[in-house]
Amino acid sequence: MKIEKNDVEKIENFLNEMKIDKVKARCSENMWSFRQGTAHVFIITAGGFVIFQSVVMTVPKQNLMYLYRNCLELNDNAAETLGTSFGINSHNEVVIKSLYPLNEMSFGAFSYFLTSMAHVADKYIKYFKEKL
16 A cells, blocks of 8 residues: 655654654554553554554463353443544454544544543553453
């Protein structure tokens, strides 16, 4: 997938406005990451979208039904997850993710998605650690 220079510049301008060092945060040409609390948040640009993602935990070997049910119930509770969604990635990790069209994204929306992602990830990293 072609990486658009304008998309990268837009993300880096938003990071600057949030006082996040874009050079330290850069992981690759179209990916940045930073830590907030226990959360490790990734920002990825792809195909005209910005993706916010954080790993919550590795999928446990036990209590899978409890985990799956909780994740599905949380996906149905936008007030609790602030619009993020739970899933499982190809590395067998529970992740939360948000996706938004980059051409429509304002700094306010970027700031909301980024801080919401970090807050929800931090909360559920702790929650699932206690429950599982």
